[in-house]
Amino acid sequence: MLNFRGMKLKGLQKKAQTFFDNRQASDVSEQEIAKEIAIHRQLAAYYQSNSDESHAVWLCEASLRAAAQLGDDDSSYSLGKRLLDRGRYFLSLQHTFYANPIYDKYAHVLFEEGLAYLQIAEEHGHVYGKRLRGLAILQGWGVEKNETRGLELIVASIEQDNAWDHVGEILGELGLDKQKFFTAIMSLRQS
Numbered sequence: 001m002l003n004f005r006g007m008k009l010k011g012l013q014k015k016a017q018t019f020f021d022n023r024q025a026s027d028v029s030e031q032e033i034a035k036e037i038a039i040h041r042q043l044a045a046y047y048q049s050n051s052d053e054s055h056a057v058w059l060c061e062a063s064l065r066a067a068a069q070l071g072d073d074d075s076s077y078s079l080g081k082r083l084l085d086r087g088r089y090f091l092s093l094q095h096t097f098y099a100n101p102i103y104d105k106y107a108h109v110l111f112e113e114g115l116a117y118l119q120i121a122e123e124h125g126h127v128y129g130k131r132l133r134g135l136a137i138l139q140g141w142g143v144e145k146n147e148t149r150g151l152e153l154i155v156a157s158i159e160q161d162n163a164w165d166h167v168g169e170i171l172g173e174l175g176l177d178k179q180k181f182f183t184a185i186m187s188l189r190q191s
Contacts, residue, residue: 009046009053015039016066033070040067041075068117076121077129083114084132084141111142122153131157135174151184 019036022028028036040063047053047060061082067075087110090103115136121129130153137143138150154174158167171178 005050012039012043012046016043037067037070037072037075040064040070041072044075044078068120073121073124073126073129076117077126077132080114080117080121080129081132083110083117084136087111087114087141108142111136115142127157127161130160131170131174147184148188151188155185
């Protein structure tokens with residue numbers, strides 16, 4: 001089994017290198033770009049599911065970065081989410097016996113990059129990218145906390161997704177209290 005996994009990984013890496021080399025040598029079609037994105041997404045999924053691989057976390061993110069750079073909005077969102085989650089983890093260490101000023105710097109860098117990828121996804125109409133960026137702004141993760149702007153983005157994502165019937169689930173996934181959310185929206189609309 002381990003040998004098969006290694007063969008699968010080597011095959012994906014070889015395909016990714018071939019696509020990269022072709023793109024560096026000449027213009028390639030949109031179909032070729034789409035195939036290259038698919039390979040990078042397969043590599044990301046491989047590393048995510050095989051966390052025992054050496055440096056799997058970093059290689060998963062490298063694969064997502066490569067796909068995002070080729071214009072894949074789902075990869076931009078996935079990478080942005082991963083980076084925000086890791087930034088939040090480093091901030092949480094500040095409240096433990098591991099506290100160290102370097103964790104604030106790590107979190108800052110991760111938030112900055114994560115928000116950039118989420119903004120790219122959002123600009124291309126990615127609902128979840130918009131929603132998560134709204135949450136980050138609402139919470140002040142890597143940016144100045146702005147409740148109004150954060151709520152506006154979350155509401156816009158719900159409207160874009162036509163998901164008001166599922167707002168309770170969405171708010172639960174975001175970790176937001178439904179009553180506080182609607183109270184904040186009503187106060188914003190009244191002002």
